[in-house]
Amino acid sequence: MNAPVDATDLATLSMTEAADAIARGEITASALLEACLARIEAHDGKVNSFIRLDREEAREAAAAADKARAAGKPLGPLHGVPVAHKDMYYRAGKVSTCGSKIRRDFVPTVTATVLERLDAAGAIDLGTLNMAEFAQNPTGHNAHFGDCHNPWNLPYCTGGSSSGSGASVAARFVTAALGSDTGGSIRLPASLCGVTGLKPTQTRVSRFGVMPLSFSADNVGPLVRTARDAARFLRVVAGHDPKDPTSAREPVADYEAALTGDIRGLRIAVPQQWFFDGADTVVVDAFEAALEVLKARGATVERISVPSLRAVTAYGALLSRVEGAAIHANWMRGRPGDYSIHLSARLFGGYAIPGHLYVEALSRRGPVLRQFCTEAFGRFDLVATPTLRTRVPTLAETDIDADPQNWSRFMAVSANTRPFNYLGLPVVSIPCGFDDRGLPIGLQLAGRPFAEARVLRAADAFQRDTDWHRRVPPLG
Amino acid sequence: MESDLVQPTIERIRRWSGVECPNAAARHGLSDFPPLLAELEALRGTLVFEDEPSSFEAALQAEKEKTP
Numbered sequence: 001m002n003a004p005v006d007a008t009d010l011a012t013l014s015m016t017e018a019a020d021a022i023a024r025g026e027i028t029a030s031a032l033l034e035a036c037l038a039r040i041e042a043h044d045g046k047v048n049s050f051i052r053l054d055r056e057e058a059r060e061a062a063a064a065a066d067k068a069r070a071a072g073k074p075l076g077p078l079h080g081v082p083v084a085h086k087d088m089y090y091r092a093g094k095v096s097t098c099g100s101k102i103r104r105d106f107v108p109t110v111t112a113t114v115l116e117r118l119d120a121a122g123a124i125d126l127g128t129l130n131m132a133e134f135a136q137n138p139t140g141h142n143a144h145f146g147d148c149h150n151p152w153n154l155p156y157c158t159g160g161s162s163s164g165s166g167a168s169v170a171a172r173f174v175t176a177a178l179g180s181d182t183g184g185s186i187r188l189p190a191s192l193c194g195v196t197g198l199k200p201t202q203t204r205v206s207r208f209g210v211m212p213l214s215f216s217a218d219n220v221g222p223l224v225r226t227a228r229d230a231a232r233f234l235r236v237v238a239g240h241d242p243k244d245p246t247s248a249r250e251p252v253a254d255y256e257a258a259l260t261g262d263i264r265g266l267r268i269a270v271p272q273q274w275f276f277d278g279a280d281t282v283v284v285d286a287f288e289a290a291l292e293v294l295k296a297r298g299a300t301v302e303r304i305s306v307p308s309l310r311a312v313t314a315y316g317a318l319l320s321r322v323e324g325a326a327i328h329a330n331w332m333r334g335r336p337g338d339y340s341i342h343l344s345a346r347l348f349g350g351y352a353i354p355g356h357l358y359v360e361a362l363s364r365r366g367p368v369l370r371q372f373c374t375e376a377f378g379r380f381d382l383v384a385t386p387t388l389r390t391r392v393p394t395l396a397e398t399d400i401d402a403d404p405q406n407w408s409r410f411m412a413v414s415a416n417t418r419p420f421n422y423l424g425l426p427v428v429s430i431p432c433g434f435d436d437r438g439l440p441i442g443l444q445l446a447g448r449p450f451a452e453a454r455v456l457r458a459a460d461a462f463q464r465d466t467d468w469h470r471r472v473p474p475l476g
Numbered sequence: 477m478e479s480d481l482v483q484p485t486i487e488r489i490r491r492w493s494g495v496e497c498p499n500a501a502a503r504h505g506l507s508d509f510p511p512l513l514a515e516l517e518a519l520r521g522t523l524v525f526e527d528e529p530s531s532f533e534a535a536l537q538a539e540k541e542k543t544p
Contacts, residue, residue: 202536203533203536248536250540310515310518310519311519311522313515314512314516314518314519315519317512325493329493329494329495332495332498333493333494333495336495336496336498337498339498341498341499341501342501344498344499344502345498345499345501345502345504345505348489348495348497348498348502348505348506349502349505349506349508349509351489351492351493352485352488352489352506352509357516359529360519360523362529362532363523363527363528363529363531364519364522364523364527365529365531365532365535366527366529366530366531366532366533366534366535367524367527367531367535369532369535369536369539370535370538370539373535373539377539400501404500404501404503404504404505405504407501407504407505407508408508411508424532424536448540448541449535449536449537449539449540449541450536450540450541451540451541454541
């Protein structure tokens with residue numbers, strides 16, 4: 001539970017601060033919503049984070065939430081807090097564009113289980129957020145709905161594919177947003193926009209009613225301000241769903257209860273391969289400073305060798321490309337011109353990968369995960385890396401549609417996040433500094449399968465001693 | 477300089493999948509494959525005869541944290 005609030009701008013409250021303040025009667029859901037709407041009106045013309053803003057429906061829901069509290073009705077853990085979702089979570093009867101021209105008018109007949117769980121917890125749905133077309137880029141470009149812009153510096157990438165999710169939480173338009181993560185699509189916008197993003201363990205959260213990209217690697221998770229927000233959000237949305245047979249039957253922990261601030265004896269490993277290849281000095285410096293914060297709280301840090309990373313990165317490069325190519329094949333044959341240039345180009349490469357190598361990548365996934373866990377978690381509790389190994393790039397220098405020569409820069413954005421999707425591990429990105437151009441830097445912490453509580457405990461401990469996550473973009 | 481891998485790959489995709497090369501960026505993307513091919517070549521021989529995709533879910537359970 002958070003302390004009583006004394007905020008002059010309600011929109012700056014974190015999700016849990018706001019929910020707790022509403023529950024205590026210190027603020028109303030309607031006042032909080034109006035504060036968020038005012039910021040959206042003032043600034044989203046520049047940021048472009050929303051695709052559809054359900055303003056009046058949200059007002060009605062907030063009024064009903066205040067009425068329910070006044071009547072003494074039971075309140076859910078997210079009662080009255082404004083949230084929004086990447087425009088790929090289906091709500092029956094509402095358009096879900098998936099950020100695309102092809103599905104610009106798509107109206108699903110089912111509602112995503114995660115949306116139903118957020119509704120049941122009392123969250124106020126503010127609408128749908130900008131995203132990469134079909135969740136297929138790590139930068140935030142979108143040729144159909146306009147690029148999403150980084151609230152910290154508008155010409156720079158937000159990260160993707162959950163671009164609007166990262167930007168809207170950073171800009172204090174909403175207290176929380178749903179993202180999805182197949183190669184880094186929650187953690188990258190979290191890192192680049194300076195917020196907290198959690199990719200849970202593969203199978204932890206139901207994917208029913210969620211646009212598919214790669215069934216082997218798709219994950220549902222939150223972008224929020226704090227680790228505490230992520231803990232509460234995850235408890236609401238996690239758990240087995242009969243509508244998604246692949247969802248885990250693993251019990252859902254009280255993640256928030258694990259946030260004790262005590263990380264004495266926590267053993268953190270820093271892999272020396274891969275994650276620092278070509279890294280910018282300013283990023284490495286911020287990462288090292290973040291490790292010192294964790295050490296000051298009693299954690300230990302050791303540099304290790306992880307030979308299995310070679311297999312992780314090679315096989316991980318195959319899965320989502322092949323699966324994405326397969327599910328887009330009809331449109332790639334019949335409507336190739338309706339994709340943006342970078343997406344049709346990326347999908348096209350997926351058809352070149354031989355089937356036996358795809359099966360090998362799937363079949364080696366279990367053994368490689370075991371090997372990675374032995375190497376990385378045999379003597380350690382968490383793995384730490386930078387989320388993005390370089391400074392935040394601009395939209396222009398990663399724009400493949402404008403110049404195919406930007407391909408390598410574009411693909412490099414997800415280099416540090418993608419390995420954890422192949423491994424299926426829980427991983428959080430939290431803000432740990434700013435680069436010399438004023439753009440955020442992210443720290444990535446990963447744990448064993450289903451170790452979300454431990455991952456979030458470390459993230460929360462870090463945030464108790466730092467204020468990077470409290471800083472607000474100067475949108476003017 | 478475009479890799480000599482590109483044109484035959486485009487032909488193979490057309491034959492097997494019925495998908496045409498959509499643009500210059502797609503050609504450029506195919507040129508990006510040789511480093512990945514080298515990595516996959518280095519992994520040859522690691523697949524065991526009994527390996528199968530379901531081993532991943534089993535590994536998630538086997539490797540989970542014992543005392544959260």
